[in-house]
Amino acid sequence: MSHAIAVRPAAPAPAHPPRPGVAAGFRVICHEPVCPDCRSLDITAEDVETGDGITETALICRSCGTAWPMACVADWGGPR
Ligand SMILES: [Zn+2]
Numbered sequence: 001m002s003h004a005i006a007v008r009p010a011a012p013a014p015a016h017p018p019r020p021g022v023a024a025g026f027r028v029i030c031h032e033p034v035c036p037d038c039r040s041l042d043i044t045a046e047d048v049e050t051g052d053g054i055t056e057t058a059l060i061c062r063s064c065g066t067a068w069p070m071a072c073v074a075d076w077g078g079p080r
Pocket residue numbers: 035036037038039040061062063064065066
């Protein structure tokens with residue numbers, strides 16, 4: 001008896017990496033998200049355009065409105 005068995009990868013690779021920031025229930029925290037101005041912990045993340053056609057995730061303080069870039073989102077691929 002001979003059966004031809006097609007070999008398939010055990011787990012298909014995801015087509016796209018998870019998109020940080022806007023996905024519901026998805027959180028990326030590299031450092032404690034504290035507002036540099038007022039020390040508030042009420043921080044939200046939002047996608048903003050940098051002006052070069054690139055969308056970047058920024059952290060925004062809900063208390064005073066200060067926004068700063070979430071640079072650590074570029075660290076995909078490293079150990080968590
Ligand atoms: Zn603030």
